[in-house]
Amino acid sequence: MKVLIIGGAGMIGQKLAARLAGKGLxxxxxxxxxxxxxFKAKSPPGPVPVEAxxxxxxxxxxxxxxxxxxxxxxxxLAAIVSGEAETDFDKGWNINARGSxxxxxxxxxxxxxxxxxxxxxxxxxxxIAVFGAPFPDRIGDEFLCAPQTSYGAQKAMTELLVSDYSxxxxxxxxxxxxxxxxxxxxxxNLAASSFFSGIIREPLNGKEAILPVSQDVRHWHASPRxxxxxxxxxxxxxxxxxxxxxxxxxxxxxCTVAEQIEALREIAGNDVVKLIHSEPNEAIISIVxxxxxxxxxxxxxELGFAAEASFHDIIxxxxxxxxxxxxxx
Amino acid sequence: MKVLIIGGAGMIGQKLAARLAGKGLxxxxxxxxxxxxxFKAKSPPGPVPVEAxxxxxxxxxxxxxxxxxxxxxxxxLAAIVSGEAETDFDKGWNINARGSxxxxxxxxxxxxxxxxxxxxxxxxxxxIAVFGAPFPDRIGDEFLCAPQTSYGAQKAMTELLVSDYSxxxxxxxxxxxxxxxxxxxxxxNLAASSFFSGIIREPLNGKEAILPVSQDVRHWHASPRxxxxxxxxxxxxxxxxxxxxxxxxxxxxxCTVAEQIEALREIAGNDVVKLIHSEPNEAIISIVxxxxxxxxxxxxxELGFAAEASFHDIIxxxxxxxxxxxxxx
Numbered sequence: 001m002k003v004l005i006i007g008g009a010g011m012i013g014q015k016l017a018a019r020l021a022g023k024g025l026x027x028x029x030x031x032x033x034x035x036x037x038x039f040k041a042k043s044p045p046g047p048v049p050v051e052a053x054x055x056x057x058x059x060x061x062x063x064x065x066x067x068x069x070x071x072x073x074x075x076x077l078a079a080i081v082s083g084e085a086e087t088d089f090d091k092g093w094n095i096n097a098r099g100s101x102x103x104x105x106x107x108x109x110x111x112x113x114x115x116x117x118x119x120x121x122x123x124x125x126x127x128i129a130v131f132g133a134p135f136p137d138r139i140g141d142e143f144l145c146a147p148q149t150s151y152g153a154q155k156a157m158t159e160l161l162v163s164d165y166s167x168x169x170x171x172x173x174x175x176x177x178x179x180x181x182x183x184x185x186x187x188x189n190l191a192a193s194s195f196f197s198g199i200i201r202e203p204l205n206g207k208e209a210i211l212p213v214s215q216d217v218r219h220w221h222a223s224p225r226x227x228x229x230x231x232x233x234x235x236x237x238x239x240x241x242x243x244x245x246x247x248x249x250x251x252x253x254x255c256t257v258a259e260q261i262e263a264l265r266e267i268a269g270n271d272v273v274k275l276i277h278s279e280p281n282e283a284i285i286s287i288v289x290x291x292x293x294x295x296x297x298x299x300x301x302e303l304g305f306a307a308e309a310s311f312h313d314i315i316x317x318x319x320x321x322x323x324x325x326x327x328x329x
Numbered sequence: 330m331k332v333l334i335i336g337g338a339g340m341i342g343q344k345l346a347a348r349l350a351g352k353g354l355x356x357x358x359x360x361x362x363x364x365x366x367x368f369k370a371k372s373p374p375g376p377v378p379v380e381a382x383x384x385x386x387x388x389x390x391x392x393x394x395x396x397x398x399x400x401x402x403x404x405x406l407a408a409i410v411s412g413e414a415e416t417d418f419d420k421g422w423n424i425n426a427r428g429s430x431x432x433x434x435x436x437x438x439x440x441x442x443x444x445x446x447x448x449x450x451x452x453x454x455x456x457i458a459v460f461g462a463p464f465p466d467r468i469g470d471e472f473l474c475a476p477q478t479s480y481g482a483q484k485a486m487t488e489l490l491v492s493d494y495s496x497x498x499x500x501x502x503x504x505x506x507x508x509x510x511x512x513x514x515x516x517x518n519l520a521a522s523s524f525f526s527g528i529i530r531e532p533l534n535g536k537e538a539i540l541p542v543s544q545d546v547r548h549w550h551a552s553p554r555x556x557x558x559x560x561x562x563x564x565x566x567x568x569x570x571x572x573x574x575x576x577x578x579x580x581x582x583x584c585t586v587a588e589q590i591e592a593l594r595e596i597a598g599n600d601v602v603k604l605i606h607s608e609p610n611e612a613i614i615s616i617v618x619x620x621x622x623x624x625x626x627x628x629x630x631e632l633g634f635a636a637e638a639s640f641h642d643i644i645x646x647x648x649x650x651x652x653x654x655x656x657x658x
Contacts, residue, residue: 089497142472142473143473144471144472145473146492146574147489153489156489160474160482160486160489161482161486163482245461
């Protein structure tokens with residue numbers, strides 16, 4: 001099987017690539033792994049031949065180039081992030097929505113050229129940003145998509161396309177709505193959600209971290225390892241089990257910031273927790289108040305998707321996978 | 330106020346035009362009414378100056394031409410119907426989705442050229458086709474969109490765009506999900522829903538009608554007069570009352586085919602009902618089994634949208650507005 005990861009240089013793309021290069025896929029042997037991104041992705045070690053190619057899915061010609069590879073499985077992770085899609089309306093819609101559409105169209109063209117025999121699995125990384133307040137205490141599988149960011153609207157729109165192209169048999173698609181991925185390795189960024197990782201990662205690396213919201217903020221998390229697990233499970237699942245609904249809320253851990261901090265204290269001690277400083281930021285407080293707090297992901301759980309059992313586990317995975325022994329990022 | 334109806338030659342477009350030309354709008358005086366369609370629309374009588382123009386919103390240049398009119402209110406009713414969107418995938422996506430998107434983009438361009446002062450009201454005729462089975466007994470305002478036709482996916486996608494362009498203040502949009510409109514005047518057509526009108530209209534005109542489904546099929550109806558009423562109400566409403574959710578399930582009448590027939594019997598007598606012949610059609614039975622049966626349209630009702638109280642009223646409106654005294658169609 002030839003596997004293509006679009007967005008292969010990103011944090012989740014790299015976690016997924018490492019997993020595929022190491023463990024492979026339960027549904028068949030990977031003969032080639034292609035990592036596509038705007039920057040050249042690092043190739044993970046392992047027996048699978050990996051090729052890193054560069055290109056911009058905002059470029060109309062790029063989709064045809066990717067479809068010409070005739071991948072059996074496409075992981076579509078590429079996106080302009082939430083904050084940038086909000087400030088650059090055209091760029092967000094062009095890359096996140098039109099780019100995804102062109103990709104489906106290019107795969108459809110190959111499907112038709114093949115006389116209908118080529119039907120790639122298309123795994124789309126959607127997001128809980130498709131939801132918008134007001135929310136029930138736990139968001140169920142039949143709750144409406146009412147995005148309140150352009151990013152969320154672009155994800156919801158791509159889900160509709162994935163679903164309709166799949167219904168027509170042009171691709172075999174599945175959209176998985178990822179929780180906030182925590183603990184993100186690397187440096188803090190300007191995303192409003194950055195602090196959820198920052199308040200764990202920075203103190204574990206001996207650095208101070210700012211908490212811009214109140215400790216009673218509740219949110220929905222899963223580790224980078226779970227994200228890679230969701231994606232590989234989605235690539236291997238029998239999509240007949242999805243019926244007509246090909247978008248799934250992924251499992252996760254719902255916890256408050258206070259519970260995050262308490263878990264950190266239990267794992268790393270009080271001196272580490274003392275590196276977190278509260279500095280309320282009204283802009284971030286306002287954005288975060290519109291974010292989902294908790295889910296009841298019955299369908300995904302029944303279909304075998306699994307996340308961590310607690311925020312403790314999420315911290316331990318960060319320590320195991322991403323914390324360097326020297327304590328640097 | 331300049332009002333533009335895109336899809337002005339269609340059945341609902343004509344009902345809306347007649348209403349606007351006669352009663353006007355509660356939110357201000359109409360200085361000009363432009364009816365746009367692929368065929369030249371009939372101009373309704375009344376004091377409002379009406380202009381009928383022709384063009385194809387599948388043509389990329391058409392949206393700019395329409396936006397150049399700088400309408401204060403745009404009613405967007407134009408669409409390839411459900412059946413055709415299902416058989417001609419490209420045409421459906423090009424007209425129903427890309428055509429709507431180009432329209433919003435063209436209006437946004439005028440908005441930006443105006444320095445942000447031009448913010449047209451954009452009333453989008455969506456459909457209960459955005460929903461897909463399985464359904465609860467009554468579909469609530471927070472039920473997911475899971476379309477099972479390309480037409481429904483195109484409507485749901487346009488809703489996302491209307492919502493995001495409105496959130497950004499580029500247009501002031503509202504999407505209203507119309508029930509099946511019944512009793513449609515005119516001739517039977519090939520739509521799977523055609524019989525819901527046919528079993529009333531044909532017998533009232535002394536003609537035989539085929540019932541292709543079982544009498545216990547339940548569905549969601551509103552009259553053409555209600556459709557025009559929903560649209561004018563949506564054009565005049567204070568959209569601040571919608572909050573962040575600009576798509577609304579419209580009210581209607583939920584009844585079974587048996588209840589439709591019983592209402593016809595009470596209004597027109599047994600001899601008229603005898604013109605209905607049962608001829609089960611497996612294809613139609615299968616399609617209709619995936620259609621919504623009943624709604625609980627709390628938000629729309631609170632916002633002042635109103636439909637008929639019973640199917641009796643729906644039949645009486647057809648007799649009053651569309652049944653010619655000679656008994657012909």
